[in-house]
Amino acid sequence: FCINALFLVFPSDAICSFVICNDPSLQRHQIIFNPDFFVEKLRHEKPEAFTELVVSNITRLIDLPGAELAQLMGEEDPQLPGGAGTSSGFFRSLMSLKRKQKGLVFGAPLTEEGIAQISQLIEYLHKNLRVEGLFRVPGNSTRQQNLKEALNSGTEIDLDSGEFHSNDVATLLKMFLGELPEPLLTHKHFHAHLKISELMLFDGKGNKTNIPDKERQIEALQLLFLILPAPNRNLLKLLLDLLYQTAKKQDKNKMSAHNLSLMFAPHILWPRNVTASDLQENISKLNNGMAFMIKHSQKLFKAPAYIREYARLHYLDSRVHASKDDLDLPVPRDFKDIQLLKFKKRGLLDPSAHQEDAQQHTEKALKELFQHVHNMPDSAKKKKFIQQSRYIMSTAFPWSTREVTKSNNEISLAGFVLGNLCWLLAITALFS
Numbered sequence: 001f002c003i004n005a006l007f008l009v010f011p012s013d014a015i016c017s018f019v020i021c022n023d024p025s026l027q028r029h030q031i032i033f034n035p036d037f038f039v040e041k042l043r044h045e046k047p048e049a050f051t052e053l054v055v056s057n058i059t060r061l062i063d064l065p066g067a068e069l070a071q072l073m074g075e076e077d078p079q080l081p082g083g084a085g086t087s088s089g090f091f092r093s094l095m096s097l098k099r100k101q102k103g104l105v106f107g108a109p110l111t112e113e114g115i116a117q118i119s120q121l122i123e124y125l126h127k128n129l130r131v132e133g134l135f136r137v138p139g140n141s142t143r144q145q146n147l148k149e150a151l152n153s154g155t156e157i158d159l160d161s162g163e164f165h166s167n168d169v170a171t172l173l174k175m176f177l178g179e180l181p182e183p184l185l186t187h188k189h190f191h192a193h194l195k196i197s198e199l200m201l202f203d204g205k206g207n208k209t210n211i212p213d214k215e216r217q218i219e220a221l222q223l224l225f226l227i228l229p230a231p232n233r234n235l236l237k238l239l240l241d242l243l244y245q246t247a248k249k250q251d252k253n254k255m256s257a258h259n260l261s262l263m264f265a266p267h268i269l270w271p272r273n274v275t276a277s278d279l280q281e282n283i284s285k286l287n288n289g290m291a292f293m294i295k296h297s298q299k300l301f302k303a304p305a306y307i308r309e310y311a312r313l314h315y316l317d318s319r320v321h322a323s324k325d326d327l328d329l330p331v332p333r334d335f336k337d338i339q340l341l342k343f344k345k346r347g348l349l350d351p352s353a354h355q356e357d358a359q360q361h362t363e364k365a366l367k368e369l370f371q372h373v374h375n376m377p378d379s380a381k382k383k384k385f386i387q388q389s390r391y392i393m394s395t396a397f398p399w400s401t402r403e404v405t406k407s408n409n410e411i412s413l414a415g416f417v418l419g420n421l422c423w424l425l426a427i428t429a430l431f432s
Contacts, residue, residue: 112234135171177267196287219304243257
């Protein structure tokens with residue numbers, strides 16, 4: 001049978017992809033479905049629970065200390081190199097509000113209306129990917145200023161008229177990204193992107209190598225993109241697709257993914273108002289991360305399979321009952337079986353029944369502990385315990401099982417979890 005992809009943009013919220021399935025066994029009826037439908041539904045209806053679900057899996061892949069985790073969750077202001085995003089945030093927000101009130105596109109907070117204007121530039125550039133030095137060679141400043149004013153005023157523009165050159169349009173696109181109040185990938189995601197760039201493979205002895213772990217990096221980026229604001233995610237997809245197609249024509253335009261990353265990382269990843277000296281050794285990580293996103297952009301804007309399945313079962317399983325408390329988002333009854341099948345295929349699961357029983361007892365004890373902490377009186381300590389216990393539970397729950405490399409120094413999952421369990425029990429005994 002034939003499967004066709006359909007890509008739609010909804011002005012109110014997000015970009016959605018649909019699949020049209022033409023299966024002869026279905027009596028010639030087309031079936032249209034969105035693979036991420038239930039993911040989007042869960043994100044829209046239970047945003048806090050959805051964010052915690054996604055973040056729990058992000059912390060399974062990368063190590064985020066308490067402060068960085070709180071920043072990713074939006075619970076603390078981002079602490080960035082050179083003090084960016086802190087003291088100057090109020091004044092930047094005030095200026096952005098004034099620009100928004102004037103109806104400007106450049107320098108204003110990102111909106112779907114602004115994306116609609118900028119998408120004209122992206123569409124035009126898709127038709128001119130063979131221009132040598134695209135995004136590197138500057139255009140004419142006078143023509144760029146005229147085009148900028150036209151976009152800000154909402155004037156209808158015919159980019160195919162010959163009035164503007166491809167280099168004018170490419171430079172203006174970079175200018176738009178650079179004038180956003182914060183980078184497209186946001187300040188609160190900055191530390192997570194640094195950690196993702198550090199994900200490397202392990203050798204047979206369990207030692208970390210210098211070879212990037214592409215599979216885990218892709219998975220981490222898929223998760224991180226799920227919790228981007230909708231306008232940021234929508235524009236990022238359009239932009240990365242443009243850069244991906246540009247890099248495919250590097251034999252003509254001389255712009256590889258690496259070259260493009262040097263042009264765009266400062267606008268997309270770097271915190272605002274920082275210098276190269278503020279970032280120091282992180283510059284290479286950010287550039288490499290940007291190049292990786294360009295090369296693998298076609299895989300980054302779909303939810304991981306286990307998130308899709310979790311969301312689907314959350315809505316379709318008759319025994320799943322939604323909770324009013326975001327912390328109590330229920331686990332589908334057969335989700336564990338799905339994950340076990342996944343790990344068996346990878347050869348990562350020991351079939352020993354004894355280990356499986358021990359894992360089940362560990363999970364049960366952790367669930368009881370989490371409920372005990374959750375029932376404590378509201379306080380700062382309770383909030384901290386919940387964050388700590390959630391991280392520990394993520395290592396034991398089926399959707400958060402980490403792939404580990406066996407070595408002589410390996411600590412078993414059950415031992416790690418039980419050790420942390422005892423620690424948390426001691427803590428909660430003091431404050432309950």
